[in-house]
Amino acid sequence: MSKSPKLLFIGLDSAEPTLLERWSNEGLLPNIKAFQDSSAWTPIKTPPGFGNGVMWPSLLTGVNAGRHGRYFINQIRSGSYKQFLFSEDNDLKYKPFWDALSKAGKRVAIIDMVRTSLIEGLNGIQVADWTAHDRSGEARSWPPELIKEVEAKFGKDPFQGCSEVKHDRSGEEYKVVRDNMLERIEMKTKMSCDYLKKDDWDLFVTVFADPHDVGHQCWHLHDANDLDHDPDWVKQHGDPVKDIYIAIDKAVGTLLEQVGPETTVVLFTGPGMGPNYTGNFVLEKILRKLEGRPDKFGIPASLIKKLPKAFYRPLSDVNIALMEYERSTRKAFAVVHNHNSGAIRINLAGREPKGKIKPGQELDRYIEGLTKDLMAITDVHTGEPLVDEVIRISDSYHGENLDMLPDLLVVWKRDKPITAVHSPKIGELDGPFRTTRSGDHTPRAVFMVRGEGIETGEKDAVPVENVAPTITSMLGVTLDNIDGEPLEIYKEAALR
Numbered sequence: 187m188s189k190s191p192k193l194l195f196i197g198l199d200s201a202e203p204t205l206l207e208r209w210s211n212e213g214l215l216p217n218i219k220a221f222q223d224s225s226a227w228t229p230i231k232t233p234p235g236f237g238n239g240v241m242w243p244s245l246l247t248g249v250n251a252g253r254h255g256r257y258f259i260n261q262i263r264s265g266s267y268k269q270f271l272f273s274e275d276n277d278l279k280y281k282p283f284w285d286a287l288s289k290a291g292k293r294v295a296i297i298d299m300v301r302t303s304l305i306e307g308l309n310g311i312q313v314a315d316w317t318a319h320d321r322s323g324e325a326r327s328w329p330p331e332l333i334k335e336v337e338a339k340f341g342k343d344p345f346q347g348c349s350e351v352k353h354d355r356s357g358e359e360y361k362v363v364r365d366n367m368l369e370r371i372e373m374k375t376k377m378s379c380d381y382l383k384k385d386d387w388d389l390f391v392t393v394f395a396d397p398h399d400v401g402h403q404c405w406h407l408h409d410a411n412d413l414d415h416d417p418d419w420v421k422q423h424g425d426p427v428k429d430i431y432i433a434i435d436k437a438v439g440t441l442l443e444q445v446g447p448e449t450t451v452v453l454f455t456g457p458g459m460g461p462n463y464t465g466n467f468v469l470e471k472i473l474r475k476l477e478g479r480p481d482k483f484g485i486p487a488s489l490i491k492k493l494p495k496a497f498y499r500p501l502s503d504v505n506i507a508l509m510e511y512e513r514s515t516r517k518a519f520a521v522v523h524n525h526n527s528g529a530i531r532i533n534l535a536g537r538e539p540k541g542k543i544k545p546g547q548e549l550d551r552y553i554e555g556l557t558k559d560l561m562a563i564t565d566v567h568t569g570e571p572l573v574d575e576v577i578r579i580s581d582s583y584h585g586e587n588l589d590m591l592p593d594l595l596v597v598w599k600r601d602k603p604i605t606a607v608h609s610p611k612i613g614e615l616d617g618p619f620r621t622t623r624s625g626d627h628t629p630r631a632v633f634m635v636r637g638e639g640i641e642t643g644e645k646d647a648v649p650v651e652n653v654a655p656t657i658t659s660m661l662g663v664t665l666d667n668i669d670g671e672p673l674e675i676y677k678e679a680a681l682r
Contacts, residue, residue, distance in 0.1 A: 405625025456631020
């Protein structure tokens with residue numbers, strides 16, 4: 187007979203903490219409400235300017251982005267002007283915390299942890315990208331045959347790894363999206379309960395991706411202030427975001443029923459979700475204007491799409507080559523990033539092949555001037571400033587892989603939609619802003635932990651890098667060479 191795990195970690199990927207609090211207080215999420223009331227909980231400081239793609243790798247490695255090297259699914263390759271598809275298995279520079287636990291002889295089970303590498307030879311099991319948000323590769327596992335067993339018994343992801351669409355969804359399609367997410371939650375719950383019983387785990391981790399997907403895809407059906415809100419759909423079918431959160435609450439309750447009082451339980455949620463307001467769609471135009479260049483460069487994508495398919499790939503490759511050449515002639519250029527902030531790469535001498543800005547005083551002066559120009563940008567319609575802050579990455583992050591990150595982040599004011607911008611230097615610029623996502627991330631996240639010897643109540647906010655060493659310390663293992671430190675949450679060392 188297996189025992190209850192020593193520590194159970196339940197992750198709610200990108201569930202919005204303010205919604206959890208509101209619906210808990212309204213009685214819609216009784217299991218999460220009861221858990222928080224009996225736990226120590228702390229707001230988590232998420233990495234400044236970055237989003238989900240940095241927060242989770244920082245959580246699971248205990249180091250900041252300048253060390254683990256990940257910030258987005260597509261990144262600029264240092265020493266070039268090329269973008270590459272980031273692979274967590276190959277490109278993440280630090281191992282997740284359960285690697286240290288495994289090497290210390292702990293039995294671990296890791297189910298769909300977000301943005302992580304698969305650890306081969308693990309003392310236990312790992313399932314990666316089975317029912318995850320925007321999986322980075324095929325569903326895979328350790329041991330390798332495990333994923334076939336899981337999919338045969340519990341099913342495959344109904345979204346096949348991605349819930350995005352390239353066209354407008356119909357009302358009926360949104361109902362299917364919601365129902366598929368409910369199906370995934372049930373699959374993940376049944377699978378987790380089954381494997382909880384299969385071994386004497388020291389650590390069992392399971393993460394639900396559905397708050398992430400429903401937040402991106404269905405925020406306009408939740409938020410009555412959204413320009414695309416459809417009150418008739420909601421009247422007929424309900425709020426899909428609320429439906430997913432209620433189903434997640436039921437899943438949390440079911441998982442908690444599987445463990446005894448001797449199990450310490452962690453519940454983590456974040457980074458949150460809100461309206462998808464951004465100025466990223468116009469950032470490259472802003473930078474081009476500031477350098478006195480035309481708004482656009484290359485073959486218009488709208489033209490390429492109208493041509494026969496035989497021409498699409500060759501012309502797209504030509505466009506990429508033109509973009510890389512043109513970047514080499516610039517002082518700075520925008521690189522793709524989450525909508526919460528725009529990302530800028532400076533064409534730095536000694537780092538880029540044809541760098542234009544020299545490190546040192548010249549770089550400092552350039553960043554000071556560019557920051558001033560960006561802070562002067564206003565909303566055409568209201569005249570209000572649109573940039574909340576410009577973050578210089580080297581001021582907020584550190585490490586041997588800092589060059590894998592952008593140089594600047596432009597953090598937008600996101601209280602209303604951004605459609606057109608203005609400043610004395612750039613004049614007036616507009617979109618269009620095209621996206622299939624009506625919701626995007628907020629920086630809010632919460633860490634809750636319940637167990638013997640843990641003092642309940644709210645604690646001071648801490649960096650997300652503290653989560654990994656907190657979990658390993660509860661299991662008697664110390665992580666070396668990290669940025670975080672264990673939380674002070676115990677009256678006594680309950681799990682030693």
